[in-house]
Amino acid sequence: MASETDNVAAGAADAAAAPGMPQLDFSTFGNQIFWLVVTLVVIYFVLTRIALPRIAGVLNDRQSSITNDIAAAEDLKQKAVEAEEAYNQALIDARAKAQDIIAEAKAEIQADLDEAAAKADAEIAARTAESEKAIAAIRDGAVESVKVVAKDVAQDVVASMGFSADAKAVTAAVTARMKG
Amino acid sequence: MEGELAQLGQYIGAGLAGIGSGAAAIGVGHVAGNFLSGALRNPSAAGGQTAMLFIGIAFAEALGIFSFLVALLLMFAV
Amino acid sequence: MATEAAPGEETGGLVFHPLDQFIVKPLFNPEGAVHWYTITNVTLWLALAVVAIVALFVLGTRGRAMVPSRSQSIGEVLYGFTYKMVEDVAGKDAIKFFPYIMTLFMFILFSNYLGLIPASFATTSHIAVTGVLALAVFLTVTIVGFVKNGVGFLGLFWVSSAPLVLRPILAIIELISYFVRPVSHSIRLGGNIMAGHAVMKVFAGFAAVAAISPFAVLSITAIYGLEMLVAGVQAYVFTILTCVYLKDALHPSH
Numbered sequence: 001m002a003s004e005t006d007n008v009a010a011g012a013a014d015a016a017a018a019p020g021m022p023q024l025d026f027s028t029f030g031n032q033i034f035w036l037v038v039t040l041v042v043i044y045f046v047l048t049r050i051a052l053p054r055i056a057g058v059l060n061d062r063q064s065s066i067t068n069d070i071a072a073a074e075d076l077k078q079k080a081v082e083a084e085e086a087y088n089q090a091l092i093d094a095r096a097k098a099q100d101i102i103a104e105a106k107a108e109i110q111a112d113l114d115e116a117a118a119k120a121d122a123e124i125a126a127r128t129a130e131s132e133k134a135i136a137a138i139r140d141g142a143v144e145s146v147k148v149v150a151k152d153v154a155q156d157v158v159a160s161m162g163f164s165a166d167a168k169a170v171t172a173a174v175t176a177r178m179k180g
Numbered sequence: 181m182e183g184e185l186a187q188l189g190q191y192i193g194a195g196l197a198g199i200g201s202g203a204a205a206i207g208v209g210h211v212a213g214n215f216l217s218g219a220l221r222n223p224s225a226a227g228g229q230t231a232m233l234f235i236g237i238a239f240a241e242a243l244g245i246f247s248f249l250v251a252l253l254l255m256f257a258v
Numbered sequence: 259m260a261t262e263a264a265p266g267e268e269t270g271g272l273v274f275h276p277l278d279q280f281i282v283k284p285l286f287n288p289e290g291a292v293h294w295y296t297i298t299n300v301t302l303w304l305a306l307a308v309v310a311i312v313a314l315f316v317l318g319t320r321g322r323a324m325v326p327s328r329s330q331s332i333g334e335v336l337y338g339f340t341y342k343m344v345e346d347v348a349g350k351d352a353i354k355f356f357p358y359i360m361t362l363f364m365f366i367l368f369s370n371y372l373g374l375i376p377a378s379f380a381t382t383s384h385i386a387v388t389g390v391l392a393l394a395v396f397l398t399v400t401i402v403g404f405v406k407n408g409v410g411f412l413g414l415f416w417v418s419s420a421p422l423v424l425r426p427i428l429a430i431i432e433l434i435s436y437f438v439r440p441v442s443h444s445i446r447l448g449g450n451i452m453a454g455h456a457v458m459k460v461f462a463g464f465a466a467v468a469a470i471s472p473f474a475v476l477s478i479t480a481i482y483g484l485e486m487l488v489a490g491v492q493a494y495v496f497t498i499l500t501c502v503y504l505k506d507a508l509h510p511s512h
Contacts, residue, residue, distance in 0.1 A: 051315035245449035
């Protein structure tokens, strides 16, 4: 500790040449502490009077404006959701109406179709009946003709064989054959 | 002669005090390593504990600085 | 012993004066005496710290812009960082100490970084400076503790969760650790800064020898990077420990 007391005794006149740690040179402590306190007080006042309120204000403003913007965005989003819902509702309504219209049209067309089909069926049935009648008449006519021809042929055949044919017997025989 | 002996003792003492820096290094490594292993186990909780990491490192580091200070005092101030 | 550091007695041709950079001398008359009012290199670098803080926090934020400029956003980040630290560590009711803690933090941070400028003077490497800072914190915390809690502040030393037999012993240990706080608080900061600067100076001494000078220069570069980290971390640690002590003062129960 001898060097220290020497230092203090000699002041800091030759501090550069003196050994020892400058940190433990107590002759400079007063100076350092004085200027440090001045510095700290200045910094404290600069910060508390000017800087910190200003930064706090800016941060507050920003926070509130961000909050406002978020609220506005939330609002707009809500509106968009509502608009979408209305649109969807309209779409559903329109679809239902379209379904109705289609069903109506279908029913109308079905009715027309049914009517036409019924008419056509009736006509077809009438024509069929007529044709059947005609066919029956033709068939009857044909059978009669066959009978007459057969009778004539049988009489001729019998006559050519030299027998006189009994018209009644021939007719009966032809009729029996026609049935067979 | 006596002065030289004292000087010898000073230098040896300063060197021995320097060992403390290595010990502090071990301590700091221990703190950081344990923090890392804990952080890897539970990464979600690690973020909030970095302050504790720095405090722990500072405490371990300070003791190394004390030994350094003792070395400096022996070298320059005694 | 007075002759041991004289240049002529250094051995091996290497001349180390790692602590010369910390010498306090008058700014205008280097040979003059240092009185308490003398303008010294300490004064200069303290004033530069004030100038830097004013430049960042007053000139930098003068736009009050909603979308901040570069300097304004640095100021805002530092503000938000410190505010959150105080709130998280010391609790909501410690917010009224925020300007005080901000002052300490900004002063230490700027002094540390200004001290890293080559050929500058590191004010925070002096025990006188850090001692005053730590003592101010210690006194603040003690006074706040007693004003807020009265005698209940002594509950800080009475560990109610420990067995009754151990409590007096723990109380003594807690009491000692409480009074050691300002010492460790100040020496941690001052010692870290001094150690870093001294180590850089020692390597600078090695740079005088041609054979190892590239190694020395590389080492100085690496240590400078480390010191950049240490400067920030030590300022942060000093501040956060202040917050921790403040929390103890506001809520002394263990």
